[in-house]
């Protein structure tokens with residue numbers, strides 16, 4: 113069941129009043145009231161009952177007293193009548209007289225006797241035999257005392273028949289007033305209790321006739337009759353173990369008391385019944401009350417406990433949410449007349465939410481979501497909340513915020529349905545989203561240029577192929593490789609290289625049409641995807657790109673110029689899938705390189721033949737060293753001042769079994785690429801050293817032989833070791849060996865290069881920088897090179913005499929070299945004009961076709977002999993003839 117969180121906290125007093133603590137108190141008071149009323153009623157009932165008992169007693173007493181008084185009056189009457197008759201007629205005639213007038217009492221109840229002064233019964237009714245009562249106390253009382261009153265004796269046995277009787281006696285006097293005997297009226301004691309009525313006295317009621325002497329004349333309790341016992345008035349309250357209400361009254365004119373008693377048990381039985389009934393009712397009411405209040409109390413206690421939990425949970429929630437990094441919104445659903453959710457009203461928020469929304473909690477409490485932001489109704493947030501209210505449970509979603517009131521771009525929202533509304537936990541995930549975007553971008557883009565990377569280009573190419581297929585249009589895939597980038601990178605450093613790539617990337621981008629794509633494939637390789645839909649040709653874009661790349665760039669305060677080689681494959685003619693198109697574009701690009709760079713080539717099937725040839729060459733190259741297919745030619749180096757050959761440059765040739773004699777440009781890059789350069793370079797080094805040593809041993813003037821060292825060769829760890837080995841094996845002195853390295857090779861890792869050059873220099877070997885001017889050596893770096901010669905690249909020499917720029921460069925290099933105390937050699941000197949310029953500008957040495965092409969060893973030997981002094985030449989010729 114959903115809990116409502118919209119209930120506000122109730123006031124303390126109300127919470128206290130209906131709390132489980134008040135209930136027992138209230139129940140206790142009610143219980144007390146019940147019992148007070150019950151006890152009071154019982155007491156009242158008791159009082160009424162006791163009053164009724166008193167009334168009954170009084171009534172009984174009245175009745176009993178009247179009865180006994182009547183009986184006693186009758187007895188006394190009889191005594192007086194008999195006395196009168198005796199005193200008038202004598203004892204014997206008295207009864208006859210009385211019987212005649214009917215004044216004698218019935219003999220069944222009373223015995224009447226006349227006793228003479230000796231105590232002898234002289235007459236009796238009913239008749240009995242004579243006997244003496246002289247010893248009886250009642251006779252003696254009258255004999256001894258002259259009293260006209262009736263004496264009532266305690267119950268005693270009759271002398272005649274042994275029956276128990278109460279004796280009432282009166283004194284008889286003679287004419288002189290002397291004692292003349294007594295008159296006795298005796299009766300059964302039961303006579304005085306015969307009026308016992310069960311209906312009034314109950315089973316245990318009491319009637320008694322007691323003498324003033326305390327001796328009981330007759331006592332009836334229920335069916336039991338007794339007499340003779342002496343009892344005090346208060347003892348009648350508890351006889352035979354039965355408690356009774358009793359009353360005693362003295363009879364007038366006779367020393368007797370009448371006593372009536374009602375058994376408390378019987379007299380109060382109605383009351384007791386009622387009392388029990390009331391107690392039972394009160395007991396039941398109490399039990400119901402206790403049970404009810406206990407249950408109620410338990411319920412209230414549980415309720416209070418639950419409220420406490422809820423309160424604590426709310427307090428915890430409030431504390432937790434207040435400190436939370438997430439924004440909490442408690443929103444109550446607002447429904448329209450049809451019951452549909454039309455809005456959400458703010459109910460509660462935390463401080464993070466206040467910040468996010470720019471309103472305080474108090475301000476928000478009076479607002480609705482759509483009231484705050486009308487766009488909210490169409491937002492993902494609103495839809496999510498409605499959904500969670502309909503489906504329940506917990507829902508999460510991320511959405512891009514379009515509500516200007518929320519100060520976040522991306523939000524993560526977790527919603528929980530509660531009774532009547534939702535709790536929304538909202539987190540600003542803008543930073544995470546941006547980071548993800550960045551990550552996504554990085555995964556698909558090149559960090560340096562920001563262009564799509566290889567994986568992205570592949571994906572875009574797949575899309576572009578699909579689109580071209582759909583539209584039945586052509587797609588151009590251009591593979592672009594920068595020419596000379598390596599040189600810039602190696603010479604000016606990686607930062608300059610990076611800058612160059614960024615500029616080139618930007619320029620390429622500027623050349624594209626809408627819908628074209630440029631990406632960086634890695635290193636200095638770029639790929640263009642150009643659509644040729646609707647007959648619009650893409651070739652002009654390629655030309656624009658080529659020209660844009662060719663524009664010079666200022667890097668490290670130097671103007672640098674690079675070009676690019678472009679290879680193009682066209683969908684669907686050159687391939688139907690991305691891989692094939694890229695492969696063919698790459699092939700075309702290599703063809704562009706082969707054709708002198710800075711041009712664009714469209715893929716043709718023949719290009720594959722070139723590639724195949726290249727592979728074939730590579731295969732042959734692997735065995736060429738072992739099979740002795742290489743040979744060295746030597747180009748003389750001439751002193752410009754003397755015109756004498758002072759050294760030679762060893763240049764390698766490959767006598768290919770199929771293709772004939774191949775120049776180094778055809779196989780050196782392949783050897784570099786494949787690593788065969790290590791073995792080939794070692795062979796060149798050893799062969800050159802051996803040849804030079806042979807020439808020297810043949811008596812020719814010693815020459816310094818120059819050997820070209822390629823970049824990978826120079827970087828190899830074992831270079832110094834290999835050089836030392838070549839010298840050792842050939843026996844050539846180190847001063848007759850020179851190694852030529854290019855600027856780019858040195859600049860690639862300047863520190864290590866300088867260290868390695870230092871090692872070689874220390875061995876006594878000379879070092880020169882080849883193709884100087886085409887790299888980007890800094891002057892400060894140049895100072896630290898342990899070199900002896902700079903070689904001016906033939907590209908600057910070619911136009912000497914006609915190109916002022918080249919002339920300026922050449923003369924600058926010469927001046928610079930001399931300032932650094934280096935010798936300068938110019939290569940590719942083909943004309944007298946060039947030689948004249950060089951000589952005139954102080955160039956020290958030259959090599960070129962003007963003087964000699966590269967020569968086979970024997971040809972060179974002949975040339976050297978020609979310039980040797982005559983005696984040396986003669987010796988040489990003789991040696992040759994021998």
Ligand SMILES: Nc1nc2c(ncn2[C@@H]2O[C@H](COP(=O)(O)O[C@H]3[C@@H](O)[C@H](n4cnc5c(=O)[nH]c(N)nc54)O[C@@H]3COP(=O)(O)O)[C@@H](O)[C@H]2O)c(=O)[nH]1
Pocket residue numbers: 747761762763764775776777780796820821822882883906939940941942959960961962966
């Ligand atoms: N790592 C190695 N590189 C080598 C080796 N042998 C040669 N090479 C490098 O190959 C490049 C081409 O060399 P090559 O075809 O031999 O051309 C050289 C000369 O023939 C040429 N040259 C000399 N004089 C002239 C001239 O007057 N005009 C003209 N057009 N060309 C001329 O120049 C090349 C020598 O250049 P350089 O080395 O810069 O002095 C070349 O770069 C060689 O370095 C090798 O064994 N290992």
